[in-house]
Amino acid sequence: MSSHGAPIPMTAHKSGPLRGVAEVPGDKSISHRSLILGALCVGETKVSGLLEGQDVLDTGRAMQAFGADVVNHGGGSWSVHGVGVGGFGEPGQVIDCGNSGTGVRLIMGAMATCPITATFTGDVSLNGRPMGRVTDPLALFGTQSHGRSGGRLPMTIIGAADPVPVRYTVPMPSAQVKSAVLLAGLNAPGETVVIEKEATRDHTERMLTGFGATLRTEESAEGRVITLTGQPELQPQQIVVPRDPSSAAFPVCAALIVEGSDVLVPTIGLNPTRAGLFTTLREMGADLTYENMREEGGEPVADLRARFSPEMKGVEVPPERAASMIDEYPILSVVASFAQGRTYMAGVKELRVKESDRIDAMAVGLRANGVDVDETEDSWTVHGRGADGVPGGATCATHLDHRIAMSFLCLGMAAQKPVSIDDGGAIATSFPIFEALMGGLGAQLTRDTQ
Numbered sequence: 001m002s003s004h005g006a007p008i009p010m011t012a013h014k015s016g017p018l019r020g021v022a023e024v025p026g027d028k029s030i031s032h033r034s035l036i037l038g039a040l041c042v043g044e045t046k047v048s049g050l051l052e053g054q055d056v057l058d059t060g061r062a063m064q065a066f067g068a069d070v071v072n073h074g075g076g077s078w079s080v081h082g083v084g085v086g087g088f089g090e091p092g093q094v095i096d097c098g099n100s101g102t103g104v105r106l107i108m109g110a111m112a113t114c115p116i117t118a119t120f121t122g123d124v125s126l127n128g129r130p131m132g133r134v135t136d137p138l139a140l141f142g143t144q145s146h147g148r149s150g151g152r153l154p155m156t157i158i159g160a161a162d163p164v165p166v167r168y169t170v171p172m173p174s175a176q177v178k179s180a181v182l183l184a185g186l187n188a189p190g191e192t193v194v195i196e197k198e199a200t201r202d203h204t205e206r207m208l209t210g211f212g213a214t215l216r217t218e219e220s221a222e223g224r225v226i227t228l229t230g231q232p233e234l235q236p237q238q239i240v241v242p243r244d245p246s247s248a249a250f251p252v253c254a255a256l257i258v259e260g261s262d263v264l265v266p267t268i269g270l271n272p273t274r275a276g277l278f279t280t281l282r283e284m285g286a287d288l289t290y291e292n293m294r295e296e297g298g299e300p301v302a303d304l305r306a307r308f309s310p311e312m313k314g315v316e317v318p319p320e321r322a323a324s325m326i327d328e329y330p331i332l333s334v335v336a337s338f339a340q341g342r343t344y345m346a347g348v349k350e351l352r353v354k355e356s357d358r359i360d361a362m363a364v365g366l367r368a369n370g371v372d373v374d375e376t377e378d379s380w381t382v383h384g385r386g387a388d389g390v391p392g393g394a395t396c397a398t399h400l401d402h403r404i405a406m407s408f409l410c411l412g413m414a415a416q417k418p419v420s421i422d423d424g425g426a427i428a429t430s431f432p433i434f435e436a437l438m439g440g441l442g443a444q445l446t447r448d449t450q
């Protein structure tokens with residue numbers, strides 16, 4: 001089933017070469033945060049380059065339900081008239097976050113220290129995901145939550161009327177949990193401290209500082225210690241959302257495995273908390289270069305150039321790199337299928353609680369297409385078959401997971417026989433122009449009648 005309608009079965013046929021410029025959409029993480037932080041200022045925040053994927057649109061609708069005014073000016077240009085820290089009003093309806101774990105967890109944090117009650121739901125995928133990882137730390141502020149068994153949505157959150165500041169060590173590497181606690185800390189008096197043992201994406205910290213909050217990050221024996229001073233007056237901003245490295249991963253990886261390809265993916269952020277995939281691909285021997293390296297909006301940025309790389313070798317991806325490429329393991333497993341030798345990916349049990357169990361979803365689909373995969377609870381190994389060595393020919397279940405859908409379509413572009421997916425509907429959550437963009441480069445994608 002698609003997240004917002006009938007299933008869209010699709011097939012990718014052997015393609016190539018892929019050539020041209022791939023202008024991928026805005027960063028999903030930064031887009032969510034732009035709308036939420038915009039809603040927490042008094043005045044008008046202007047956002048350009050917003051990702052207009054379903055996940056972000058659902059967050060925009062949620063911000064309106066809490067009282068902000070979110071306006072679409074067309075062409076990726078949006079504005080948010082916010083209500084200020086602590087200014088959220090009680091929504092008159094259930095908040096539907098669709099497919100988005102980032103959306104629901106960050107919004108729960110943002111409303112958790114306001115004296116209001118809100119009920120959250122999502123699609124079948126989101127309603128199966130664990131929310132206790134967020135509601136446990138929110139309870140320390142004085143917030144109550146009532147959900148289904150296993151801490152799952154639908155769930156009602158009763159915001160703390162008299163929040164207290166919190167000191168919390170995040171038990172798993174999760175930027176969503178870190179961010180939920182920081183956003184809740186905004187409306188608590190005093191200093192809220194979040195400690196993470198492993199660095200995860202730091203967009204919330206960077207953006208809170210940009211919006212005028214007082215926040216400091218220190219490295220210590222415990223890990224990264226982030227201290228936020230509560231109850232700031234956030235100042236409206238003009239935000240230019242950079243392009244999403246997690247979306248860039250698809251045209252980059254497809255170019256590496258499709259014979260004769262040469263693709264330029266401009267203006268991709270290389271923030272070290274996000275760029276682990278590109279490091280790994282270069283270690284595998286991919287012909288992936290960074291051109292025109294520069295700084296934009298305080299972030300390192302480059303144009304990525306990816307060319308067909310028939311000599312790639314399997315590698316061991318170290319566990320400490322996992323957080324910086326957590327969304328990219330599905331597409332890495334596709335590249336690994338076309339490399340020589342084994343690729344071992346360790347320390348990745350978080351993949352089991354994403355939009356789907358991503359280790360299982362990829363292992364089942366890769367095996368059906370003739371690639372051997374071993375898995376443990378927190379690691380997996382792909383046994384590469386070399387360039388042109390993947391048989392293909394199977395249909396893969398995507399479990400309402402956009403990255404699983406796009407990964408198997410990329411597999412089909414280079415496999416010997418076509419690869420089908422049961423439903424491409426979820427692709428619209430993060431990369432609504434995927435089909436048109438990949439088709440423009442030369443990918444042979446078809447929508448199948450059911």
Ligand code: S3P
Nearest residue numbers: 029102173174175176177326327
């Ligand atoms: C995100 C954090 C990651 C990532 C997700 C986006 C964010 O999730 O998988 O796509 O924007 O904070 P976790 O925090 O659960 O690792």
